[in-house]
Every structure is written in structure tokens, then in C-alpha cells.
Amino acid sequence: MPFSPRSQATRDAILAAARAQFSARGYDATTIRSVAAEAGIDPSMVMRYYSNKDGLFDAAIDVDLALPDLAAVPARQRGAVLARHLVDRWEGSQADGALVLLLRSVATKPAAAERVRAVFAGQVLQMVRRVVADPAEAPVRAAMVSSQVLGVALCRHVVAIPPLAGLDGESLVAVLAPVLQHHLTGRYPL
Secondary structure, eight states: OOOOOHHHHHHHHHHHHHHHHHHHHHHHHHHHHHHHHTSSSSSHHHHHHSSSSHHHHHHHHOOOEEEEOOGOOOOHHHHHHHHHHHHHHHHHOOSSSHHHHHHHHHTTTTTHHHHHHHHHIIIHHHHHHHHHHGGGGGGHHHHHHHHHHHHHIIIISSSSTTTGGGOOOOHHHHHHHHHHHHHSSSOOOO
């Protein structure tokens, strides 16, 4: 059922507050009441849209990478296009805090680990399958893309390893692009 623009604005406010609180306070210390207070709404509205804290958490870690169609990109440019897209998704106009929350939660919350696997199977693997020459290589290539992307995002946004955490976006794209290019198009010993 589609939501009205007003209810969608309320849902967006709830998710923004939930992502901020889950990231800052963790799952256990975040409450429906505290999220509602930060969103400026009654707690019953959180329950109406998300049923309970688990439902709210699941919605907060729902990550859509909105991956580009690499099949429409010349093969030699795919790593750069993907790197630029992902840096923008993490830090630019598409950033929403869901990815950082997901990364912070993956080691301690089974739902977060399951969400990472779902993003891998439903988004990354599908993107890679559309562009690889040998379909048998797609799962390994997609896993390597995912591990590279998750590792960089974790080390940059959660662990804040210097100098990775301090690189400007353009430098990060320049460093990440050749690695992603290799995982997408380089020779694999499979």
C-alpha cells in the first residue's frame, strides 16, 4: 500500500531518528520512545509503521545501494563508475546512514548479517552477473567486490583508520576504482 506524502515524511523522520540512535546508542539502549521523541512524534506512530523495535531496526538497516547498470558502461570504465557511485552512496547526495548502521551492527545482530547477505545476493551479485563474460565467475567476483566495498566502508566510517578515514572522496575513488575494476574484469584463477 503506498503511503501519502505526509505519512512518508513521518516514516522518513522515524527512520532518520532510528538510524541515528541505533548508531550512537546501539540496539539495546535505543527505545521506541526515544526514537519517537527525536522524530517529534507520538510513540504510537512508530508502532503503527514498524510494529516493534525489531521491525524498526530491520527498516533502519534496509540498504538499497541503487547500483548503476554497468552493462551500459564500457568495460574498462566499470570500476571507476562503481567506485564513484559507492562513494556518493556512502558520503554524497545518496547517504542516509543505513550503511554505517548496518556495518556497526553486523557482528552483533544476526538481522544485520542477514541483511548484508541479502544485499550481496539481491544487488551486488545481480549487477556482476550482467557484466561478466563467464557466468560461473559471477559469485566469486561479486563476493570480492562486496568484501572490498564493505572493508573500505567499515575501515573508513566505523573504525576510522587513518589515513583512509581522512581521504577526500576523489582520492578514495581513485584508489578504489582499479581494485573494483580488477574484480569485475581482471583475470581470475577459477
